[in-house]
Amino acid sequence: MSERETWATRAGFILAAVGSAVGLGNIWQFPFKTAQFGGASFLIVYLIAALGIGLPTILAEFVIGRKSNLNTISAFEKLGYKNWRIVGALGLFTGFWILSYYSVVGGWVLRYLGGSVTGAYFGAPAEYFGQISAGMDALVLHAVFMALVIGIVAAGIEDGIEKATKLMVPSIVVILGALAVFAFTLPGASEGYAYFLSPDFGALATNFGDIVPFAVGQAFFSLSLGMGAMITYASYIDGDQSLFGDGITIVFLNSFVGILAGLVVIPLLFAQGIDPNTSGAGAVFISVAGAFGNLPAGRIIGVVFFAVVLIAALSSAISLLEVVVAWAIDNYDVSRPQVATLLGGIIFTLGVPSALDTAWLGWFDTLAYKFFLPIGVLGILIFAAWVYGAPAIDELMKGSGLGDGVGLTWLWLARTLVIVAVVATLALGLQTLFLGENPAIIPPL
Numbered sequence: 188m189s190e191r192e193t194w195a196t197r198a199g200f201i202l203a204a205v206g207s208a209v210g211l212g213n214i215w216q217f218p219f220k221t222a223q224f225g226g227a228s229f230l231i232v233y234l235i236a237a238l239g240i241g242l243p244t245i246l247a248e249f250v251i252g253r254k255s256n257l258n259t260i261s262a263f264e265k266l267g268y269k270n271w272r273i274v275g276a277l278g279l280f281t282g283f284w285i286l287s288y289y290s291v292v293g294g295w296v297l298r299y300l301g302g303s304v305t306g307a308y309f310g311a312p313a314e315y316f317g318q319i320s321a322g323m324d325a326l327v328l329h330a331v332f333m334a335l336v337i338g339i340v341a342a343g344i345e346d347g348i349e350k351a352t353k354l355m356v357p358s359i360v361v362i363l364g365a366l367a368v369f370a371f372t373l374p375g376a377s378e379g380y381a382y383f384l385s386p387d388f389g390a391l392a393t394n395f396g397d398i399v400p401f402a403v404g405q406a407f408f409s410l411s412l413g414m415g416a417m418i419t420y421a422s423y424i425d426g427d428q429s430l431f432g433d434g435i436t437i438v439f440l441n442s443f444v445g446i447l448a449g450l451v452v453i454p455l456l457f458a459q460g461i462d463p464n465t466s467g468a469g470a471v472f473i474s475v476a477g478a479f480g481n482l483p484a485g486r487i488i489g490v491v492f493f494a495v496v497l498i499a500a501l502s503s504a505i506s507l508l509e510v511v512v513a514w515a516i517d518n519y520d521v522s523r524p525q526v527a528t529l530l531g532g533i534i535f536t537l538g539v540p541s542a543l544d545t546a547w548l549g550w551f552d553t554l555a556y557k558f559f560l561p562i563g564v565l566g567i568l569i570f571a572a573w574v575y576g577a578p579a580i581d582e583l584m585k586g587s588g589l590g591d592g593v594g595l596t597w598l599w600l601a602r603t604l605v606i607v608a609v610v611a612t613l614a615l616g617l618q619t620l621f622l623g624e625n626p627a628i629i630p631p632l
């Protein structure tokens with residue numbers, strides 16, 4: 188077998204990981220969930236979750252990946268714990284699961300990019316969304332989006348993913364920044380800022396039980412944690428860079444882009460007098476798209492906005508496909524383009540129900556958030572902090588230039604508080620999945 192690929196540069200790895208993190212979660216979900224859960228109150232809880240739970244977890248994934256230089260299943264075996272491959276296998280499965288519906292939403296974005304050029308959705312955004320979000324249209328664009336993802340992954344780590352994300356991630360930041368400046372100029376934007384940035388602790392206290400689990404789940408999804416994407420990306424690191432520094436950079440940039448997206452979307456909605464308390468699959472495609480229809484330069488703004496969403500979606504989707512492709516390449520004598528096409532095809536097929544009916548899409552999404560990702564995170568944390576333990580600190584500190592105290596703090600935080608928080612989140616999520624009148628676990632048959 189040929190030699191395993193690596194990232195050409197440290198910046199290449201960081202940008203690829205930021206590209207994985209920054210995605211539809213930041214733009215399609217985050218601003219709306221923030222709006223729905225009380226603006227700044229949610230923001231605070233989210234930031235605590237990202238730093239307090241997300242950061243220790245991303246470091247755990249980096250350690251497993253860099254130490255083993257293998258895909259998310261074989262990594263556990265290489266570190267000497269064959270039975271723990273089950274955690275990797277769950278991650279692999281979750282990769283198939285998430286990409287299957289993620290790609291359908293990616294297809295919508297492609298469609299809206301075209302729709303912005305022609306102004307197709309300007310008159311009646313809700314009807315337009317109804318037409319294109321499920322059925323033949325959605326299926327075809329789901330296929331187109333998957334083909335783009337396959338194309339990038341097939342080109343390899345350095346020539347495909349690294350080159351692409353080096354271009355994509357800076358573009359996302361620059362374009363969103365420009366859109367945020369534009370939103371600032373709109374009359375009425377200031378109410379949007381007030382809502383987004385001034386916390387309402389009363390609302391937070393009332394909805395604590397809903398806000399906290401969602402914020403934690405969002406932190407996992409948004410940081411691509413719990414399914415081996417960060418294990419896989421870290422497995423291509425060649426050298427002793429500071430994993431700690433990389434982790435902080437990625438968590439910071441990911442939160443920054445989420446907030447930036449909020450600074451675009453929320454003032455835009457307020458300026459148009461649209462209730463920001465819209466949620467569900469269509470929020471961005473109906474409310475925000477509707478706002479573009481009323482703006483003087485709506486077409487241009489629409490094209491730019493959906494272009495940036497597309498770039499963000501693509502740079503995340505490639506990391507999902509890479510999780511499964513890496514596993515196949517490490518274990519079988521197969522070529523990267525062939526495997527990317529084959530596995531991409533299987534993922535496309537798994538996404539067919541989501542493309543035909545948005546109820547399926549919502550079901551896939553709910554299970555990912557409330558079940559697969561938190562369980563995956565829990566497995567990874569228990570493994571890294573309790574099972575692997577001391578060698579994990581050595582790997583984490585290698586090349587960091589930091590004292591051992593930092594490593595020990597990580598280990599004990601991960602062993603205790605972080606795991607307790609994840610268990611609590613999982614328990615709350617499972618409650619809504621399995622109990623109550625309409626348990627979410629039941630598929631929309």
Ligand code: PHE
Binds near residue numbers: 207211212414506
């Ligand atoms: N983090 C991506 C987003 O926010 C989604 C993702 C989840 C990507 C898991 C890879 C792995 O859109």
